[in-house]
Amino acid sequence: MGDMNTAPDPAAARHRWLTDEEQRIWRAYLHATTLLEDHLDRQLQRDAGMPHIYYGLLVSLAEAPRRRLRMTELAMKAKITRSRLSHAIARLEKNGWVRREDCPSDKRGQFAVLTDAGHEVLRRTAPGHVSAVRQALFDRLSPEQQKALGEIMEIVAEGLQPNEAGADLPWLR
Amino acid sequence: MGDMNTAPDPAAARHRWLTDEEQRIWRAYLHATTLLEDHLDRQLQRDAGMPHIYYGLLVSLAEAPRRRLRMTELAMKAKITRSRLSHAIARLEKNGWVRREDCPSDKRGQFAVLTDAGHEVLRRTAPGHVSAVRQALFDRLSPEQQKALGEIMEIVAEGLQPNEAGADLPWLR
DNA sequence: CCCGACTTGTTCAAGTTTCAAGGAGCTGCC
């Protein structure tokens, strides 16, 4: 980008660059999402002792029936690889917030189960986290902007869904 | 969140939860930004051999006068800590894409300088990266949505700027 | 029943990020 905009390189020649306006939008996007993620990560690290994604795992478990999910299912919900989840659950287990349980119907399977301690951490920290989100995002946007944001994000997410029409590849990647 | 919505806990009582609609928007946001970041990270790792943020460092350098920036300046542009940048530049240096130079006027200072090899990597991979961004984002949004996205992201970013009114703390954190 | 193909979850190694600490140089004030 930038000073490469004028490159006469043939490979780039048939390539459509971003307009100035698109570039402005894209940089605003990167800037804002970076800052927001850092902000929430720090807020949760400070108040709950875990990064945002780990918090999200606990939330998913809290919402699940019997507060448990199969590893793969949880990985899909959180959009992370099974490998990453495995490590994450190991850490949360060490904290006593999650416990593993064998799946009776499939001996390969494992459930991640939210413990009472895990539930308690959520109960204690959820209000602060919601406040942080509200303060950083919703409080600053008009109702129309909120609506637009939701629509835009749904479109973008849909476009990147790994399980698009006909793609019956392994769920991620 | 979720099944905690009805918690009668006094600490949470004076707390405003997210409405269903807000929650829908927030989850769409998380979902989309996660997928997009992963997507671009993988695209760049595959085609350029580096994660998105490292690519961004090279772009910043390419745009700077004499293709060089002081470490702190570059860290600010990229919104990362100096420590992280230090490690990152060390890696890019190993790749031969960046080189360090002492600052003549301040002996503490270091310049990160984009090498010819670094510039070449950018030239070769920028088109593919731009395509990926366009395909995932701009091609899917109407002009109005693009405009709205830019405005929203500018608002959010502004709200999280570390250097807000009166906050003369160290630039980040 | 048995085999090949697939799924599930983990592990290992390599790479990245964070956090706290520290060395070195600058700056202003006495």
Next chain:
DNA sequence: GGCAGCTCCTTGAAACTTGAACAAGTCGGG
């Protein structure tokens, strides 16, 4: 001059993420 308090950047260790490889279990066809 000299010294306190800053800024600049790096370092090292711990935490986290990634991708590939793997053991174990399931499944369906022959």
